[in-house]
Amino acid sequence: xxxxxxxxxxxxxxxxxxxxxxxxxxxxxxxxxxxxxxxxxxxxxxxxxxxxxxxxxxxxxxxxxxxxxxxxxxxxxxxxxxxxxxxxxxxxxxxxxxxxxxxxxxxxxxxxxxxxxxxxxxxxxxxxxxxxxxxxxxxxxxxxxxxxxxxxxxxxxxxxxxxxxxxxxxxxxxxxxxxxxxxxxxxxxxxxxxxxxxxxxxxxxxxxxxxxxxxxxxxxxxxxxxxxxxxxxxxxxxxxxxxxxxxxxxxxxxxxxxxxxxxxxxxxxxxxxxxxxxxxxxxxxxxxxxxxxxxxxxxxxxxxxxxxxxxxxxxxxxxxxxxxxxxxxxxxxxxxxxxxxxxxxxxxxxxxxxx
Amino acid sequence: xxxxxxxxxxxxxxxxxxxxxxxxxxxxxxxxxxxxxxxxxxxxxxxxxxxxxxxxxxxxxxxxxxxxxxxxxxxxxxxxxxxxxxxxxxxxxxxxxxxxxxxxxxxxxxxxxxxxxxxxxxxxxxxxxxxxxxxxxxxxxxxxxxxxxxxxxxxxxxxxxxxxxxxxxxxxxxxxxxxxxxxxxxxxxxxxxxxxxxxxxxxxxxxxxxxxxxxxxxxxxxxxxxxxxxxxxxxxxxxxxxxxxxxxxxxxxxxxxxxxxxxxxxxxxxxxxxxxxxxxxxxxxxxxxxxxxxxxxxxxxxxxxxxxx
Amino acid sequence: xxxxxxxxxxxxxxxxxxxxxxxxxxxxxxxxxxxxxxxxxxxxxxxxxxxxxxxxxxxxxxxxxxxxxxxxxxxxxxxxxxxxxxxxxxxxxxxxxxxxxxxxxxxxxxxxxxxxxxxxxxxxxxxxxxxxxxxxxxxxxxxxxxxxxxxxxxxxxxxxxxxxxxxxxxxxxxxxxxxxxxxxxxxxxxxxxxxxxxxxxxxxxxxxxxxxxxxxxxxxxxxxxxxxxxxxxxxxxxxxxxxxxxxxxxxxxxxxxxxxxxxxxxxxxxxxxxxxxxxxxxxxxxxxxxxxxxxxxxxxxxxxxxxxxxxxxxxxxxxxxxxxxxxx
Numbered sequence: 001x002x003x004x005x006x007x008x009x010x011x012x013x014x015x016x017x018x019x020x021x022x023x024x025x026x027x028x029x030x031x032x033x034x035x036x037x038x039x040x041x042x043x044x045x046x047x048x049x050x051x052x053x054x055x056x057x058x059x060x061x062x063x064x065x066x067x068x069x070x071x072x073x074x075x076x077x078x079x080x081x082x083x084x085x086x087x088x089x090x091x092x093x094x095x096x097x098x099x100x101x102x103x104x105x106x107x108x109x110x111x112x113x114x115x116x117x118x119x120x121x122x123x124x125x126x127x128x129x130x131x132x133x134x135x136x137x138x139x140x141x142x143x144x145x146x147x148x149x150x151x152x153x154x155x156x157x158x159x160x161x162x163x164x165x166x167x168x169x170x171x172x173x174x175x176x177x178x179x180x181x182x183x184x185x186x187x188x189x190x191x192x193x194x195x196x197x198x199x200x201x202x203x204x205x206x207x208x209x210x211x212x213x214x215x216x217x218x219x220x221x222x223x224x225x226x227x228x229x230x231x232x233x234x235x236x237x238x239x240x241x242x243x244x245x246x247x248x249x250x251x252x253x254x255x256x257x258x259x260x261x262x263x264x265x266x267x268x269x270x271x272x273x274x275x276x277x278x279x280x281x282x283x284x285x286x287x288x289x290x291x292x293x294x295x296x297x298x299x300x301x302x303x304x305x306x307x308x309x310x311x312x313x314x315x316x317x318x319x320x321x322x323x324x325x326x327x328x329x330x331x332x333x334x335x336x337x338x339x340x341x342x343x344x345x346x347x348x349x350x351x352x353x354x355x
Numbered sequence: 356x357x358x359x360x361x362x363x364x365x366x367x368x369x370x371x372x373x374x375x376x377x378x379x380x381x382x383x384x385x386x387x388x389x390x391x392x393x394x395x396x397x398x399x400x401x402x403x404x405x406x407x408x409x410x411x412x413x414x415x416x417x418x419x420x421x422x423x424x425x426x427x428x429x430x431x432x433x434x435x436x437x438x439x440x441x442x443x444x445x446x447x448x449x450x451x452x453x454x455x456x457x458x459x460x461x462x463x464x465x466x467x468x469x470x471x472x473x474x475x476x477x478x479x480x481x482x483x484x485x486x487x488x489x490x491x492x493x494x495x496x497x498x499x500x501x502x503x504x505x506x507x508x509x510x511x512x513x514x515x516x517x518x519x520x521x522x523x524x525x526x527x528x529x530x531x532x533x534x535x536x537x538x539x540x541x542x543x544x545x546x547x548x549x550x551x552x553x554x555x556x557x558x559x560x561x562x563x564x565x566x567x568x569x570x571x572x573x574x575x576x577x578x579x580x581x582x583x584x585x586x587x588x589x590x591x592x593x594x595x596x597x598x599x600x601x602x603x604x605x606x607x608x609x610x611x612x613x614x615x616x617x618x619x620x621x622x623x624x625x626x627x628x629x630x631x632x633x634x635x636x637x638x639x640x641x642x643x644x645x646x647x648x649x650x651x652x653x654x655x656x657x658x659x660x661x662x663x664x
Numbered sequence: 665x666x667x668x669x670x671x672x673x674x675x676x677x678x679x680x681x682x683x684x685x686x687x688x689x690x691x692x693x694x695x696x697x698x699x700x701x702x703x704x705x706x707x708x709x710x711x712x713x714x715x716x717x718x719x720x721x722x723x724x725x726x727x728x729x730x731x732x733x734x735x736x737x738x739x740x741x742x743x744x745x746x747x748x749x750x751x752x753x754x755x756x757x758x759x760x761x762x763x764x765x766x767x768x769x770x771x772x773x774x775x776x777x778x779x780x781x782x783x784x785x786x787x788x789x790x791x792x793x794x795x796x797x798x799x800x801x802x803x804x805x806x807x808x809x810x811x812x813x814x815x816x817x818x819x820x821x822x823x824x825x826x827x828x829x830x831x832x833x834x835x836x837x838x839x840x841x842x843x844x845x846x847x848x849x850x851x852x853x854x855x856x857x858x859x860x861x862x863x864x865x866x867x868x869x870x871x872x873x874x875x876x877x878x879x880x881x882x883x884x885x886x887x888x889x890x891x892x893x894x895x896x897x898x899x900x901x902x903x904x905x906x907x908x909x910x911x912x913x914x915x916x917x918x919x920x921x922x923x924x925x926x927x928x929x930x931x932x933x934x935x936x937x938x939x940x941x942x943x944x945x946x947x948x949x950x951x952x953x954x955x956x957x958x959x960x961x962x963x964x965x966x967x968x969x970x971x972x973x974x975x976x977x978x979x980x981x982x983x984x985x986x987x988x989x990x991x992x
Contacts (some may be wrong), residue, residue: 041749049747130653130657131656133607137649137652139596139600140646140652147645148642150641154636155825155856156832171765243736247765248762248765249735257732267474272468273471298728298744299747307727308486308728309741310702310728311485312486314485315478318475325471326461329465389873392869395866489703492861494914584860586859586860586887632873634852637853
């Protein structure tokens with residue numbers, strides 16, 4: 001009894017999310033001590049300041065949202081490469097609705113969200129109705145959405161001069177936190193509840209494990225899959241609006257390459273790319289681990305002197321991902337090796353030779 | 356229906372585009388510029404051949420663009436140090452293969468998902484290269500260009516080499532047992548194992564092969580100009596994967612062939628020069644490419660639906 | 665397990681202690697220098713000048729930027745520097761409005777801001793070190809093209825990407841100049857090369873075969889110039905199709921000598937970096953104040969100030985005669 005109790009406790013501490021939490025805390029402490037200094041004027045500067053922590057939060061909202069959007073999708077063993085491009089398309093559509101069509105900001109935002117959902121619905125239709133591989137469908141829409149954004153603006157138009165009330169969402173604080181952080185937390189809790197506390201979440205996993213099995217079990221597989229992709233489109237549009245508010249501009253290149261960061265965060269967070277297992281809090285930890293690493297490195301005197309913060313953060317994110325992946329299979333390899341050894345220790349059965 | 360329907364339909368689309376070009380922009384078919392354009396795509400074809408194998412074996416490699424860049428810079432530096440090309444070429448293939456081994460071991464040895472592994476190696480290699488080179492061009496001696504041959508001969512050599520590789524591999528995939536092993540592993544790894552194939556070994560080897568081919572492709576690219584830009588090869592992975600998918604190779608493994616991939620590559624490679632020749636503005640290029648990819652997969656989907664009925 | 669953790673923690677603390685101490689020791693003025701993109705040879709040569717100035721002035725120089733041209737990342741890096749409490753930030757703005765929000769924040773935090781290469785909104789910085797206005801660049805390129813073609817004929821433009829802000833700006837002024845002064849010239853195509861030399865080479869090849877009357881290719885991004893030149897050379901059209909553009913001497917020397925590329929236009933990028941650092945430091949020390957009419961920068965001498973623009977001088981044309989004197 002006691003034995004199994006400690007084992008549960010141990011396995012909880014050794015779960016992927018917990019390990020990631022240790023990494024995050026270690027990273028944070030490391031940068032807190034190594035990246036905080038007193039400058040010439042005697043002011044404490046660097047990683048350990050409240051401002052810096054808020055900056056990290058603000059900088060990771062969009063990629064964080066995309067990672068949240070991708071978590072249900074990847075749980076179903078799917079993938080969506082088009083979220084970054086859709087972010088760009090929605091950003092310029094939002095700008096166009098507001099600037100060219102003269103709509104009020106909330107109306108333009110609502111329409112942009114609808115367009116995001118529509119983009120997600122296009123992915124969903126192709127994937128579910130025609131049963132096409134998500135990787136390929138979204139590779140196509142990855143080009144298509146970005147191409148449309150460029151075609152609509154002819155590459156040239158940048159929408160700017162948004163009203164201060166709108167910029168408040170991306171640049172100011174509300175109730176002590178950066179405004180967009182509240183939106184992010186709201187969406188995060190929404191997605192968490194969806195994935196972990198509703199039957200939808202369970203069906204995402206079931207589909208990821210075995211789509212045919214899920215079908216036989218009576219799950220509306222197509223509808224659930226469609227939900228995941230439409231939701232991804234909707235959240236990408238929301239990220240587009242926050243991006244626009246943070247930078248004060250909407251342009252066709254918004255969010256280029258964000259899909260890779262988001263996928264990295266999700267996978268680092270322990271969601272299997274083959275679907276079936278994973279968690280939203282894991283994704284959040286993954287986003288945080290990457291964001292802290294990126295921002296922390298930029299505060300390290302050594303890295304600053306090398307002028308290499310950007311490259312180092314890319315390099316270390318890649319390395320961290322590889323490490324996490326390798327770490328995730330070590331227990332399996334260990335048990336395989338042990339099984340192999342104990343099998344070898346037994347007297348091997350005589351090989352059966354046909355006479 | 357004909358079992359090569361999918362490949363033939365891509366060839367059909369290609370023919371339609373070419374006929375349209377012949378009518379509306381006959382200048383497209385001037386021999387020398389066309390040869391130059393085809394030569395520019397020869398390295399891509401070589402990478403596509405390797406990638407097709409990887410995808411047929413149910414894996415994917417998105418790090419080829421970064422491998423291409425790393426090998427380009429390494430080979431360029433070796434050539435600049437005065438290494439003879441007869442040594443640089445195997446060195447390039449070797450570095451590529453080595454990077455392929457890393458991917459292969461992680462995927463086949465540790466059984467990690469290839470898309471994530473190669474995502475990680477893609478980022479790591481790219482940023483590592485940025486860190487070391489800071490974007491600086493490599494200047495090479497003139498003798499490197501076209502392997503020291505006259506330009507037209509050099510171009511024919513590159514195109515010929517790429518086509519020879521395509522034909523050899525295309526035939527081998529069908530008629531040599533090693534080629535059929537790749538299909539077997541891609542269709543059902545467990546069944547392949549029971550049939551006496553070692554799926555992990557096959558997987559490792561296709562990654563190494565792709566790495567080596569990417570190394571050769573990088574070499575085929577750097578001999579086309581006297582300077583190497585460290586960014587060269589950026590975005591190559593998407594271009595190649597898109598071409599292969601348009602050519603009817605199933606991303607879920609086991610289906611498709613190199614001929615289709617070749618046709619898909621030609622079709623997508625046509626888009627940019629065709630737009631230039633038709634004097635269409637560049638703004639629509641990405642959207643059109645996305646449209647072609649979607650059209651191809653939708654055709655796949657519709658057809659397999661009909662097949663199920 | 666527990667002891668292992670403790671060990672790791674101790675090691676970490678030890679490491680952080682040493683690192684932290686080394687940073688606190690520095691009591692120099694800190695100048696942060698932000699390029700549009702880091703791997704770009706153009707900005708690397710700016711950095712060389714900046715480093716020289718920093719050494720002479722005894723200040724610490726930070727150099728960081730996006731590895732690709734990315735407006736959002738520029739903002740993030742500036743915000744990082746604000747919390748690092750640097751004294752001066754010098755920025756080449758990827759996007760005028762976008763970066764200004766971050767720069768205003770920096771000014772509020774007491775950091776002196778100068779821009780170079782590409783300006784931000786005037787209220788978000790003290791001075792702009794103006795190497796050449798977009799107008800000046802556009803006109804120089806267009807005039808040079810007209811000179812080579814005797815004011816008549818078709819030409820094509822190769823740009824970095826359809827969305828890059830500075831490219832759009834230059835293109836706008838090239839087109840305006842064309843309309844105003846050279847009615848017999850015509851832009852037949854604008855093609856993006858994604859800042860890739862290889863792609864520029866393919867694009868230029870297609871451009872030449874699609875436009876038999878093409879007389880000139882103008883590449884307005886630095887990788888585009890050698891790419892276009894190589895294509896012209898391979899097509900055997902050296903001299904028939906001329907190449908000009910904005911680029912660095914080192915990348916283009918061989919083509920200029922072979923007569924493929926006629927002129928490469930650029931300012932002295934090293935001087936740009938040097939002047940920027942001098943201006944930033946003088947601003948932080950209170951030696952340079954708004955309203956000043958001239959400014960002396962180390963060994964480079966005195967520069968005129970017009971309004972809040974410190975003028976580096978006119979763009980410089982590198983050609984066969986002078987290109988070997990420059991190494992950047």
